[in-house]
Amino acid sequence: MTVFILCVLCGLILLVWSADKFVAGASAIAIHYHVSPLLIGMLIIGFGTSAPELVVSVLASWDGNTGIAIGNAYGSNITNIALILGVTSVISPIVVQSQILKKELPLLFLVSLVSAWFLSDFYLSRLNAFILLLVFVALMGWTLIQGLKKREDPLAMAVDVEFTTKTVDVKKSYFQLFGGLFILIGSSRLLVFGAVGIAKAFGLSDVIVGLTVVAIGTSLPELASSLMAAKKGNTDLALGNVLGSNLFNTLAVVGLAGFIAPLKIAQEVFYRDIGFMLILTLSLFAIGYGFKKPGRINRAEGVLLLLSYIGYTIYLIKSIKG
Numbered sequence: 243m244t245v246f247i248l249c250v251l252c253g254l255i256l257l258v259w260s261a262d263k264f265v266a267g268a269s270a271i272a273i274h275y276h277v278s279p280l281l282i283g284m285l286i287i288g289f290g291t292s293a294p295e296l297v298v299s300v301l302a303s304w305d306g307n308t309g310i311a312i313g314n315a316y317g318s319n320i321t322n323i324a325l326i327l328g329v330t331s332v333i334s335p336i337v338v339q340s341q342i343l344k345k346e347l348p349l350l351f352l353v354s355l356v357s358a359w360f361l362s363d364f365y366l367s368r369l370n371a372f373i374l375l376l377v378f379v380a381l382m383g384w385t386l387i388q389g390l391k392k393r394e395d396p397l398a399m400a401v402d403v404e405f406t407t408k409t410v411d412v413k414k415s416y417f418q419l420f421g422g423l424f425i426l427i428g429s430s431r432l433l434v435f436g437a438v439g440i441a442k443a444f445g446l447s448d449v450i451v452g453l454t455v456v457a458i459g460t461s462l463p464e465l466a467s468s469l470m471a472a473k474k475g476n477t478d479l480a481l482g483n484v485l486g487s488n489l490f491n492t493l494a495v496v497g498l499a500g501f502i503a504p505l506k507i508a509q510e511v512f513y514r515d516i517g518f519m520l521i522l523t524l525s526l527f528a529i530g531y532g533f534k535k536p537g538r539i540n541r542a543e544g545v546l547l548l549l550s551y552i553g554y555t556i557y558l559i560k561s562i563k564g
Contacts, residue, residue: 243443249436254459256429257294260422261463264293267418270411292318292490293423294460296498297430302452303499307438311499312366312507313452314460315491316519319354320453321461322484323522324551326468330480331544334472338481338530338537346485347527347537349381350492354523357492358516364507371500378493433459449511450562454555461487481530481539488523510561518554522547 295318302310330336338344356377360370433456441451464487468480499505525547530537539547 243440246436246439246443249432250440250455250459251436253429253431253433253436254462256425257298257433257459258462258466260425260429261294262422262466263418264422264426267415267420267422270415271419292464292487292495293426294430294463295487295491295495297427298434298456298460299495299499300502301427301430302434302448303502303505305434305438306503307434307448308499308503308505309448309507310434310437310452310456311503312496312505312511313449313515314456315495315499316515317453317457318461319488319491319519320515320522320551320554321457322464322487323519323526324547324554325458326461326465327481327484327526327539328544328547328551329465330468330472331539332541332548333469335541335544336472336481336530336539338539344531344537346482346489347531350485350488351520351523351527353377353381353489353492354520357496358512358520361505361507361512361516364509364512366496366500366505366507368501368504371497371504374493374497375501378489378497381489381493446562447508449508449515450558453515454558514557514561522550 295314299311299314302308302314327336338347357374360366360374437451437456438448440446440455441448464483468483472480496505526539529543530539
């Protein structure tokens with residue numbers, strides 16, 4: 243048991259560290275080659291912070307641990323909205339000025355509905371997983387085209403201020419990129435090994451472990467980047483990290499994991515976990531969209547998000563004991 247716990251702890255520490263280096267290296271290289279700040283913000287930063295979820299879920303699915311794969315993806319979505327946005331908006335209320343993000347809010351809810359519909363028979367086939375991947379590619383292409391038409395968008399300007407003023411060391415950046423990716427893969431395998439061992443030792447389902455320990459661990463890069471953005475007043479970046487991550491998890495992470503090995507889920511996972519994710523996504527759209535004006539997630543709404551996460555976690559613990 244001690245070995246499994248150490249594997250999880252070491253895996254999480256290395257996972258967060260390597261993801262940070264990977265994103266830093268990729269961002270610096272993109273700046274060096276004069277890539278659009280919007281592209282850096284939406285793809286490299288937003289989806290780079292989701293690299294832990296992707297690698298962990300793909301490796302788990304490859305090893306036949308589909309419960310960890312699905313639990314990690316949807317558990318990360320829950321953590322991103324309820325915990326990360328909750329904490330971030332309590333520190334600094336989030337004002338949604340970016341038109342790109344306002345378009346992504348309803349898109350995220352629609353994508354989440356499609357993903358849930360595919361799993362409504364408690365099974366994700368390779369065909370449905372492939373469709374999710376196709377939707378992801380099409381959606382990213384459309385979003386980038388729309389975003390590049392609005393070069394003065396607040397999201398692009400925030401990224402420009404955050405990153406393009408830095409001096410770039412190209413050799414160091416390449417080392418961070420490939421070194422971070424290598425350690426990211428190794429630490430993900432270490433984390434999955436430890437999580438599976440703990441689940442078997444305590445008689446837990448791998449879904450529960452994926453929804454809790456693994457999901458929180460793989461969401462730490464989003465937490466760190468969102469808190470840093472909020473402290474600097476770049477709340478569009480904080481929300482953009484979460485929206486980008488959840489879109490990535492729902493389409494790319496679930497899609498790749500399901501394409502590698504079709505995913506089977508229990509009824510309670512669909513109604514309890516995926517259902518709660520849908521409720522959170524709908525609430526995020528309702529409070530953050532801001533019809534005819536900038537959207538806003540204030541401190542009171544942030545507290546409600548945090549309370550919902552605490553309540554959900556307590557319910558999970560009780561279901562384990564039951």
